[in-house]
Amino acid sequence: MQRSPLEKASVISKLFFSWTRPILSKGYRQRLELSDIYQIPSADSADNLSEKLEREWDRELASKKNPKLINALRRCFFWRFMFYGILLYLGEVTKAVQPLLLGRIIASYDPDNKVERSIAIYLGVGLCLLFIVRTLLLHPAIFGLHHIGMQMRIAMFSLIYKKILKLSSRVLDKISIGQLVSLLSNNLNKFDEGLALAHFVWIAPLQVMLLMGLIWELLQASAFCGLGFLIVIALFQAGLGRMMMKYRDQRAGKINERLVITSEMIENIQSVKAYCWEEAMEKMIENLRQTELKLTRKAAYVRYFNSSAFFFSGFFVVFLSVLPYALIKGIILRKIFTTISFCIVLRMAVTRQFPWAVQTWYDSLGAINKIQDFLQKQEYKTLEYNLTTTEVVMENVTAFWEETSLLMMIMGELEPSEGKIKHSGRISFCSQFSWIMPGTIKENIIFGISYDEYRYRSVIKACQLEEVAVFLVLLSLFGKAPPYNKGNNTIGPNNSYAVIITSTSAYYVFYIYVGVADTLLALGFIRGLPLVHTLITVSKILHHKMLHSVLRAPMSTLNALKAGGILNRFSKDIAILDDLLPLTIFDFIQLLLIVIGAVVVVSVLQPYIFLATVPVIVSFIILRAYFLHTSQQLKQLESEGRSPIFTHLVTSLKGLWTLRAFGRQPYFETLFHKALNLHTANWFLYLSTLRWFQMRIEMIFVIFFIAVTFISILTTGEGEGQIGIILTLAMNIMGTLQWAVNSSIDVDSLMRSVSRVFKFIDMPTEEGKSTKSIKPSKDCQLSKVMIFENPHVKKDDIWPSGGQMTVKDLTARYIDSGNAILENISFSISPGQRVRFKHCLHC
Numbered sequence: 001m002q003r004s005p006l007e008k009a010s011v012i013s014k015l016f017f018s019w020t021r022p023i024l025s026k027g028y029r030q031r032l033e034l035s036d037i038y039q040i041p042s043a044d045s046a047d048n049l050s051e052k053l054e055r056e057w058d059r060e061l062a063s064k065k066n067p068k069l070i071n072a073l074r075r076c077f078f079w080r081f082m083f084y085g086i087l088l089y090l091g092e093v094t095k096a097v098q099p100l101l102l103g104r105i106i107a108s109y110d111p112d113n114k115v116e117r118s119i120a121i122y123l124g125v126g127l128c129l130l131f132i133v134r135t136l137l138l139h140p141a142i143f144g145l146h147h148i149g150m151q152m153r154i155a156m157f158s159l160i161y162k163k164i165l166k167l168s169s170r171v172l173d174k175i176s177i178g179q180l181v182s183l184l185s186n187n188l189n190k191f192d193e194g195l196a197l198a199h200f201v202w203i204a205p206l207q208v209m210l211l212m213g214l215i216w217e218l219l220q221a222s223a224f225c226g227l228g229f230l231i232v233i234a235l236f237q238a239g240l241g242r243m244m245m246k247y248r249d250q251r252a253g254k255i256n257e258r259l260v261i262t263s264e265m266i267e268n269i270q271s272v273k274a275y276c277w278e279e280a281m282e283k284m285i286e287n288l289r290q291t292e293l294k295l296t297r298k299a300a301y302v303r304y305f306n307s308s309a310f311f312f313s314g315f316f317v318v319f320l321s322v323l324p325y326a327l328i329k330g331i332i333l334r335k336i337f338t339t340i341s342f343c344i345v346l347r348m349a350v351t352r353q354f355p356w357a358v359q360t361w362y363d364s365l366g367a368i369n370k371i372q373d374f375l376q377k378q379e380y381k382t383l384e385y386n387l388t389t390t391e392v393v394m395e396n397v398t399a400f401w402e403e404t405s406l407l408m409m410i411m412g413e414l415e416p417s418e419g420k421i422k423h424s425g426r427i428s429f430c431s432q433f434s435w436i437m438p439g440t441i442k443e444n445i446i447f448g449i450s451y452d453e454y455r456y457r458s459v460i461k462a463c464q465l466e467e468v469a470v471f472l473v474l475l476s477l478f479g480k481a482p483p484y485n486k487g488n489n490t491i492g493p494n495n496s497y498a499v500i501i502t503s504t505s506a507y508y509v510f511y512i513y514v515g516v517a518d519t520l521l522a523l524g525f526i527r528g529l530p531l532v533h534t535l536i537t538v539s540k541i542l543h544h545k546m547l548h549s550v551l552r553a554p555m556s557t558l559n560a561l562k563a564g565g566i567l568n569r570f571s572k573d574i575a576i577l578d579d580l581l582p583l584t585i586f587d588f589i590q591l592l593l594i595v596i597g598a599v600v601v602v603s604v605l606q607p608y609i610f611l612a613t614v615p616v617i618v619s620f621i622i623l624r625a626y627f628l629h630t631s632q633q634l635k636q637l638e639s640e641g642r643s644p645i646f647t648h649l650v651t652s653l654k655g656l657w658t659l660r661a662f663g664r665q666p667y668f669e670t671l672f673h674k675a676l677n678l679h680t681a682n683w684f685l686y687l688s689t690l691r692w693f694q695m696r697i698e699m700i701f702v703i704f705f706i707a708v709t710f711i712s713i714l715t716t717g718e719g720e721g722q723i724g725i726i727l728t729l730a731m732n733i734m735g736t737l738q739w740a741v742n743s744s745i746d747v748d749s750l751m752r753s754v755s756r757v758f759k760f761i762d763m764p765t766e767e768g769k770s771t772k773s774i775k776p777s778k779d780c781q782l783s784k785v786m787i788f789e790n791p792h793v794k795k796d797d798i799w800p801s802g803g804q805m806t807v808k809d810l811t812a813r814y815i816d817s818g819n820a821i822l823e824n825i826s827f828s829i830s831p832g833q834r835v836r837f838k839h840c841l842h843c
Contacts, residue, residue: 001681004038006688015140017692024689027630034637040681046673049151050158052076057159057375069372070365076155077148084144085199091137092203094130096210099341101127102727105713106334124709131702135695142196143691149195150683154676156191156371157184161649161672165656165665168380169413176260177267177567177650183370184649185572190363192683198364200357204349211346218335218342219325226321226343230350233313237306237355244302245362251295255575258288262547262570266563267650270555278551285547293540296578297533303583304532310351317343337728344732380412380660395420411661429661435654441465448667531589532582539577546570546760553763564646569760572642573753581750588747591740598729598736602708609726612707619700620741627693628748634686635752641679648675690745697741705730802831 009019026036042048056072105123160183167175208227215223265272265281272281318340325331392410408414411427437444445459459465546569550558558566603610652659652668659668708730805828812822829835 001035001037001039004041006038006041015136017139017143017688017695020685020689020692023685024627024630024692027633028626032630032633032637034678037637037681038685040677040684044151044154044680044684046154046158046676046680049155050162050673053155053159054162067372067376069368069375073152073368077152080144081148081195084141084148085203087137087141088145088196088199089203089206091134091141092207093210094134094137095345096207096214096342098127098130098731099338099345100214101130102341102731103334103338105709105727106337120713121710124713128702128706128709131705135698135702139691139695139698143687145196145199146192146687147684149191149193150680150687152195153189153191154680157645157676158669158673160184160371160374161652162665162669163375163377163379164649165652165660165668166379168378168415169408169657171377172653172656177263177653179256179260180649180653181263181564181567181571181646182256182259183374184646185568189572190360190367194356194360194363197353197356197360200349200353201361204354204357207349207353208346211342211349215321215339215342215346218339219321222324222328223321225324226317227346227350229316229320230313230347233309234350234355237309237351240302240306240309241355241359244299244306247295247299247302251292251299254288254292254295258285258292259567259571261285261288263567265551266566267654269550269558272551273555282547282551286544289540289543293536293578296539297536300532300536300579300582301529304529304586306355307583307587310347313347313351314344317347337725340728341731381415392421408657411657413657413660427661429658431655431658435651435658437651437655447662448664531586535582535585536578539574539581542577542754542757542761543570543574546757549761549763549765552765554766557763562643562647563650564648565643566760567650568643568646569756573756576750576753577757581747581753584743584746584750588740588743591736591743595733595737595740598733602726602729602733608711609708612704612711616700616704620697623693623696623700624741624744627689627745630689631686631693631745632748632752634682634689635749638679638682638686639752639756641675641682644675645672645679648672693745694738694742698738701733701737705733804831805829 005019005022006014013019023032023036023038026032053072053076056075057067057069060067060069060072101123105120105127160180164180212223212227215226261281262285265285272278321343322331322336322339325335409416410421411429437447442456445456550566599613603613648668648671652672659665709727712726807828808826810822810825811820813820
């Protein structure tokens, strides 16, 4: 990795994120490799962050009977969190001040107000300066909060992993790998995604108080009519939120059940294939998935109506605020347009920002409590050392055990009900289950201790690994590259970034566009339901086909994949397809249509503005294309950097007895921190480049608004209405288009998950295996999954009385291009004959 330009960047470069230009330029010109990624700052290293949080958590455990993880997090991150929150608040305050200047500008066009007409140009300058100040405040604040969320996730990731290495075997027996993956991926990701919204739990009420005071000066008591409607909408959203929580909690249990079985299937895929359990496993998981999707649809529909309430409420808020005042006292155009601008900000605060903030706190506190409960689980106790003896000494030990349990107790994995066990502190342990640490043969032999050439060679010789080493050298020199997978139009052997275009993926892309078309054609309050329903159906089919492909894939393909990477597709990527993608696409379409409508109206009223709109649209398209070249690659690298984290977790759990017996926990913590740092480097760079892009987009829109403002002031004649409509819509475009741009980037980022799922769907299939998918049973009864009827049993004339196996000229390879491990083997096994297979490491 390269040294980061951030280390020597100036204050201006950090403020405008200009230090990311080298990686953006390189990503636009060529494909990015891992070596192109910048090193992370020392403050973001897993070692530093985990040590900081662990120290505070230990302090919390020592000082209180009821320790709280949130207190430890508060002591680590609170002051920086509040600093960026204050910057965010100041940026939001500028939104409330802008309508005041807008009203003054509109008032200057009143024929009876010639005095203010002379200062209209200065009011326009002040309005534009407010947009510039808002840009300089909001972007550093949002980036800082995202950065803190990333640091909190890293620190808790490390704390959880260290706890896993200390958990007692009794606790681990009750926790599945799927549950741990869900704890790390689904819960901790909430800090990355939602921390920037957390401050609106106090910013939004203050914003409402300020706005209501300003609207009161315009409309007096009638201002509360619009606020009352917004409060009703907010209560409606709160009710929907409670329904969504209920569905989500129920769904979480079903997701855990599915991930537990999926994890077991992935870990024991060889046994599944050996016993021909593919169909049974597929039925079992699909039945759980079907129950899960019923709850997913209910939650998605509730979220859709929650989101629609925001767009639905805009007109009614202004109408109910202005109408009573207009009927009683009459109203001028200045007050109408100023009220519209105030209500746009008020609606965002009441129906979006505050509910999002409450949801963020609910999710974050729930995740923190889950992690806190996990961190307080029972740990295994190391045995008492007695260096005066080289034997294992048991004193008055009472226990109920089997052979394995006795060995576990000697290692400290199980505790005796009575008595004590002592040993010298050194144990040599060889598990009855094979376990290999991901890495080279040398790394597995050394196992984290200092390298000893003589001892290393002795182990190689004792394990008869010389022949294996010679075989690997010959394979590397003369072996052929694996052939391309049939059905995948990928280019080159290093196709980790290739976009997969297959007949299967083309079919689903068409399916998604049909859903989009349904949304555009449908009318009324339920216009987005077809899209949400269609995309969840797409998610259902993609999961089904991916599961079918994994179960039917040959072992040569599955051996090349890591268990953590496969499980990540079924957990995180499917969660994105279920939860985030439908509503994100819906929001993007809604916002895009609003922006297009506003631009058309402004251009019709003032044709000169259309001339300013064209270069803005062209600049936006060029800048977005330039950014996406790099962001897609960074997101892909980030996804690939996430898999080693979960792979290391799964590996550690499988070999936990071994690494604890040899005392290698610190070594494995170092490896885990290395994987975390690799992922952090990619994620931090993605966040930085994303903020660079969003800041440039807003700068373009600020320039557009400046042009609109001065064109309107200089070309509009006597008339408040025209300039009021133009500037009000232009301000609305500023906020809405920024949101639309963010949504478009989110959609593109989320579609990476779809691409990764397609990569698994298009895996090759075992020869002779049926490619017909298994449909889940309608009654979803798991007890019937394992019941198969053999039609041959009822036909006595053809069912044999004994079994016989004949093998003739069998040749087998681990991979298609590899050397034969069995060659021209022929044998026959008679009915009732017993056969013993003897194997060795190098055969």
